[in-house]
């Protein structure tokens with residue numbers, strides 16, 4: 001199958017790991033469902049059919065993966081030129097209906113039927129900058145009681161870092177910050193999309209910065225001598241002999257639970273890690289620091305707030 005795509009969707013399609021995770025989850029779904037009749041083949045939306053919503057369908061690739069398992073697929077895309085591509089890509093599959101609409105105002109009640117499956121790849125790191133959560137809050141009203149969502153949810157982790165600049169940036173950005181991790185990652189939230197969702201997120205996260213032994217065993221001082229750290233004099237911020245470290249950021253990493261068995265870490269086009277600046281603080285090796293992290297899922301990176309709540313000298 002040849003897909004017509006623009007450059008953004010070309011990159012999404014070329015991300016083999018992202019695509020294969022979704023393909024596997026959609027195939028797993030098929031194994032789970034019974035062997036009812038699938039494609040009615042006449043283009044009419046049948047009642048009592050097995051129905052999927054592909055929300056934010058983009059090029060239509062996920063509808064393509066699901067088309068043989070469902071009687072009808074409702075694929076919705078906001079962007080008009082992307083919608084045109086999806087319509088063209090999926091035109092020979094008469095059980096796939098592509099709509100050019102904003103999901104958040106789409107009248108699902110006109111379908112007269114709820115979905116067995118919602119596929120929604122509107123993911124981004126910690127779900128902050130894309131509308132996965134608002135879209136699911138809205139569309140879940142039209143999911144059958146025993147319905148399934150792919151992906152099923154996410155797991156977020158954070159780790160304390162020191163970075164060379166003070167902007168919110170993704171790890172894959174052309175001018176991504178140079179950073180060094182100063183503590184182990186902490187899982188700070190897990191979301192199951194079938195649960196009640198709230199776009200407003202707030203958590204207190206406790207990090208423990210590396211102790212002297214950790215720093216020695218990871219070759220911290222030698223690492224700082226690397227050219228990429230030297231260039232920004234990162235080592236001037238640490239005095240290992242006196243046990244003094246600094247942190248000025250946290251790195252957020254999101255893992256996607258496609259279903260109960262498939263977890264996908266960041267891939268080039270799926271949730272690259274995000275560096276978030278925080279107030280710079282000096283710590284001793286082995287200290288703990290408690291940080292408040294707040295954001296609105298779907299509200300954009302401008303909604304991110306951080307606050308240092310407490311430093312505990314261990």
Ligand SMILES: C[S@@+](CC[C@H](N)C(=O)[O-])C[C@H]1O[C@@H](n2cnc3c(N)ncnc32)[C@H](O)[C@@H]1O
Nearest residue numbers: 012056057058076077078079101102103121122
């Ligand atoms: C990350 S892309 C994924 C595309 C496709 N599902 C895939 O996996 O290749 C998300 C898509 O959602 C669309 N989108 C974003 N907000 C939307 C909204 N409110 N309603 C409909 N589509 C939306 C974007 O235009 C984009 O094409």
